[in-house]
Amino acid sequence: MNISTDPAIWTQAICILAVYTYLYKDNPIWRLAETVYLALATTYWFVFYFFTYIQPAIVDKAIGEGEWHYFLAVILGLMIFFRYIPSVAWLARYPMSFWVGYGTGYILSFEPAVWLTQITSTFLALNSIQNILIFIGVLSTLTYFFFTLAKENPVVGGVAEVGKWYIMIALGSAFGNTVLYRWNLFVARANTLLFDWLGVGQA
């Protein structure tokens, strides 16, 4: 064994072990790790947002280059703080409404092109097992998501049942894939502890 003397490796190892203590139960070491992580993330995102959005928009564009329309976004953004003043709290609904409206409009603008590509990609000649499986899979899965057709109807129910099997097989495959990925993450952490930190197997 050749234990590391690098403070960065020690910090990494202590953090990993602190988080793993949760596997036993909730404890002060885990709570410390959780709080430190939250504090670091909050600080990081505050700085990130400041230099990515606030500084370029207000300092560079609005003030520096005189692009006044950036002030509209600033005003709209600041209006959200009216929620802390009860007498004018209703004003805070405007930026929220703007954002929800923007989100809905964005989805309606860009989603149809994605759906249409998926639809036309399913116009397959049924001349191979793969094409037949895809074709049946799309139609039966779509049937599973018909909310107004009674699944008690033997035809609709039967096709929807096939769709359910397709969904479950796909989810099972995705589950296995991701479990393997998580296992890889654990192996990477074990490597850090055993080899980088403790220097197991090193002279």
Added chain:
Amino acid sequence: MMWFLAQEEAKPVLGLFVEGTIVDIIVVLLLGILIWVMVSRARTGRPIPEIKKIAGLEAIDEAIGRATEMGRPVTFIPGILSVSNAQTLAAFGVASHVARQCARYDTRLLVLTCDPLPYAVLEEITRQSYLEEGRPDAFNPDDVRFLSAEQFAFASAVIGVYERERPAANIMIGAFYAESMIFAETASFQGMISIGGTAHTHQLPFFVAACDYALIGEEIYAASAYLSKEPVLYGTVVGQDILKILVWIIILIGGIVATVNPETTFGKLFEF
């Protein structure tokens, strides 16, 4: 790496119109008309197709009931994306129902968010729901929490809330990523009744495996209509369902045409 270095920085352009095909706009207009017709019919009390039972949504009331009996809180997580995501918008509808039920039964509701905008919207939704149930005094703004904008810091904070507040029911509807397994597994470990729903196919397996009830994909979009029975929402889901049936028929025709004539240009009709 060189490819990235070779790219010029993209410049944002202010614009109101999105480039697309004529078929795109036809689909949007058709969807709009279908929804308008169904909403009008629902509002005037004329018959429209009924939404069939969705087991995962029936379980929400059961979960809140269990939390009420145990005298412990309910947690609601609307995913980790912002309000420009359809799943987050779907989560708002469910949040409203959950808040109403919690207000009605005097059960504490903890709403945990990862993005500042859904946080602000959900605080407003929860406040409004308590008000509509005649319990504005029971609403505690501190129970709607913004924990962190960083995915795994949020995940660790949620686990902290699970440990310290000991909720009896955990409802997760929205856009989730790798943190979904952490939430679902911890909730299961603590014996909470869990209901998870997302349209992210790569996260759905975790909800199916670790939650008591799972809402699969499209079901979360029907959720708020199903729960509230509100005519506008109900008509919207029915209108979308009719469009889905039309799409089903078009795919069937497309498959038959492509099989009969592999050189067909049927698919090109959708590229204008």
